[in-house]
Structures are given as C-alpha cells and as structure tokens.
Amino acid sequence: MAPILKIRKLQKTFTLHHQDGAEIPVLENFTASIEKGEAVAISGSSGKGKSSLLKLIYGTYRAGGGSILVRHKRTWADIAQAEPHDIMDIRQHTIGFVTQFLRCVPRVPAEVVVAEPLLERGEEESAALRRARELLAHLHIPERLWHLPPSTFSGGEQQRVNIARGFSARFPILLLDEPTASLDKKNRKRVFELIEEERGSGTTIIGVFHDAAERRKASDREINLD
Amino acid sequence: MNAPLLQVSGLTKNYGSTPACNDISFALHPGEVIAIVGESGSGKSTLLRCISGQMEPSSGAVAYTHADGRVTDLFAASEAERRNLMRKDWGFVHQDARDGLRMGVSAGANIGESLMAVGSRHYGKIRASAEDWLSRVEIAASRIDDSPWSYSGGMRQRLQIARNLVTAPRLVFMDEPTGGLDVSVQARLLDLIRGLVRNMKLAAVVVTHDLAVARLLSSRMMVMQNGRVVETGLTDQVLEDPQAPYTQLLVASVLQA
Secondary structure (H helix, E strand, O other), X not given: OOXXXXXXXXXXXXXXXXXOOEEEEEEEEEEEEEEOOOEEEEEOOOOOOHHHXXXXXXXXXXXXXXXXXXXXXXXXXXXXXXOHHXXXXXXXXXXXXXXXXOOOOOOOOHHHHHHHHHHHOOOOHHHXXXXXXXXXXXXXXXXXXXXXXXXXOOHHHHHHHHHHHHHHOOOOEEEEEOOOOOOOHXXXXXXXXXXXXXXXXXXXXXXXXXXXXXXXXXOOEEEEOO | OOOOOEEEEEEEEEEOOEEEEEEEEEEEOOOOEEXXXXXXXXXXXXXXXXXXXXXXXXXXXEEEEOOOOOEEEOOOOOHHHHHHHHHXXXXXXXXXXXXXXXXXXXXXXXXXXXXXXXXXXXXXXXXXXXXXXXXXXXXXXXXXXXXXXXXXXHHHHHHHHHHHHOOOOOEEEEXXXXXXXXXXXXXXXHHHHHHHHHHOOOEXXXXXXXXXXXXXXXXXXXXXXXXXXXXXXXXXXXXXXXXXXXXXXXXXXXXXX
16 A cells, blocks of 8 residues: 655644744644555544644644645645645645534535535536435435525534535545534444445545544544644 | 736835835636735735726736736736726726716616626627626616615625626626625625635635635635735635734634624
C-alpha cells in the first residue's frame, strides 16, 4: 500500500492577540504517515488537539509550521502551503469532512443540502438527489422532511442530515469528527454501517470517535496525541 | 489552472494625501465569490468602486480576462470599451436599490432596459424575459407594470438583482447587498443571491461589514482595516482561525451574537 497522507513536523499554536497575546500550543512536531485505505482513529485526552488535527488536514486551521502532504490528482499537494484556490479543489475531489454541526442555509431543502457536494463536483442532479435520498432514508430521516430546510429540524435530525451530506460524495479521504455524538443507538449503528461501507470501498478514514469501543470498531489503528 | 477572471495589482487610491486603499492585490477566478469585510472607513467600498471601473485609482492596475481569453487593462482601455464591458459582462448591485434602478420607469422596463442595452429588440421576448426574471427573484408577474416606488425595500433589492442578472453577466460586484433591510428580509435575499450565484456559476465580489453574509455567500475573504488588507484566506479559515489582531476582534465581537 502507498501513503496517501504524510504529515511532517506539524506545528500549531493559537495566538490570542486580545488576551495579552496568550499562546495556546496545540500540536508540536506532529509527524504521521497514513496509507491509502487505512482507517485511523485519533485518540487522546480532551484538549490534546484531536479536532484541531482534522481541521488542519482540511485546511480550516492554518499550520504554524511543517507540512501536510496529500495525494491529490496524481500529485502531492501541501495543505500547509496551498493557496485557497487549491484547497477548494482538494475539498471538492480528495478530502471530505463530516463535522459536528450542520451549518444551515435558511431555505435549502434537506435533500439538496445532502446532494450539494455532488452537485458542486458537477454530478448530474437526478443521480445526486437519488444518492441523497438513499442516505437520508438510511439515517432514518422521514421522507416527509426531505423537501424541507433542516433549519427547523431537531438537533439529532440536523446532525444526521449533516452526516448524510458528509458521506454523499465519495472522497479518497474522509475525516470524521465524532460523527455519532448526540445520536441514539439505532442511528449510531447506521453511521457505523456507512463507515464500514466506505472502508470496504477503499476510502481512507481519519476519525475522532466517542470512546475506545467505537475506535476499535471503526479503525485499524490508533494515533494517540497524549 | 485557468487564468484569473480579475487580477488586481498594487491598487492604491488616495483622497488628498490620505490613502483610502493602499497597495491592494488579489486575483478572482471564474465562479469564485470573494467577500471584502471591514468596518466603515476601512476602504472596502472605495476598493469596490475602483475594481468595478467606477472610479479611477491613483495607481495600480485591474486586468479582466474575457470569455475568449482576451485581456482588458481596465484603466488603459477606452471609455467606450470600459462601458461596454460593464454593460455586457459585469453587474453592480448597490446597497441602496434606488442607485441601481431607474425609479421613473416600471419594474418590467428596469429589467427590459438591461436586455436592450445588450442588443435585444423583440418586445415580446423582452417582456417574457422580464416576467421570467421577476418570478426568479420572487416578485409576482402581476407587479410588472408597477413603479419601483410602490415596492418594499426587499422587493426593490430583488428587482435590482434581476436587472443586473438578466443579461447573464460573468462577474457581479455587490456593495452591502443586504444592508439596510430587515433581518427577515435579509435572510431571504441572501438565500436568493446564493442560489442565483451558484446556478449561474457567477463570480462575485461582495463588500459587507456582516460576517454572516460573508460566511453564507463567499468561499474566500479579504479583511480590510485602514485601507489595507490585513488578512486573506478561505472563508472558514478566516472565521475559525483568524490570525490578524483586527480579524480576531471582528470575529469575537460578531459571532457571539
């Protein structure tokens, strides 16, 4: 197997200019290599930078030093150095992210929210919506809600729409930030089925999970940040 | 990679001895939406007026790449060429719809005029297009012959958007497009703009002081303070990991609301 993500000497510190320039170190000299098709769980105690690491890989947080090399369109791109334009391309084709909260746009229906990553990639509308409806059904979102904007849904329903969105467009690398937080047992099971399906099709998974049992279930190995 | 649609290089605009915009450079790619944020007096509206050809900068250049690959240097071009560009390829949405509409003629004529300016002559087609665009901006077709004076603020703003987009421009400049509207009206308008920009694959430069507007509409942001760009990046980078002291202040004071 070939590596798909190579992180070298990654460094991240938050500087709070309005708190007397307080410095909050998050990652110091973090190095890791992840193979194509691996499922890796990021573990560590609270505040050790698990979510931050995912956000650095996605380019939402800007690296303070080091490199984050990702295999993108047959070449290597360094997310720590990439221009916004290139990061957008990486997000459209190579790295997907299931975040913890759904950012609602007031009037976009749930099925379109889920289909959007596919539509942005230029996929045909009917196929994108078909995939979106499959996922919504899989995650127990009642059909009568599919045409409604999720802003009025319950917290759990919104989270499931968000998960559906994260899984709709298949990416070579999928980042998961506690995807089962705030879900009941029945839906947690459904999310693990989706993760299983992705692993089966060769997707590389990098995730932060709720507990050790979930980590064991969803990953081949663990990277501990403690 | 494609050539940028708009390339702004070293743009400076002085009012007397005070620079309103100081040495600003950036590139906008086709289909990209960039938000310029900052408080009033930061120079963002001056920058918008310069890059949209409405005001001549003290120094610097703005280059626009046409669909066929030709490049126009905005301030080296003739006035006629610049006018033609602004009419055919560009749109400009003003904060106050009264600045972007002709208030003396009907709503339908406001849309029809844009089409006639790019060469449409067939009355029936122009009328049909105006009706289509009214419905796309959620205005009842029965209001087509009414004066914009009889429209509410939100409707006028939607009409101004229709007047701008009916000619299918490639690039739209927006100056505080939701400023001065009620919050409920703002959400609807933003949603409408977002849908149109995505479906028409428009590139846009949106000036706003409202980070929520930037979050919803733009993929990239530029933060301005005292005529300078203090921070740029992807919208989620700037909002979730702001680097400049001024941006941190802006994000901390707004997102807590």
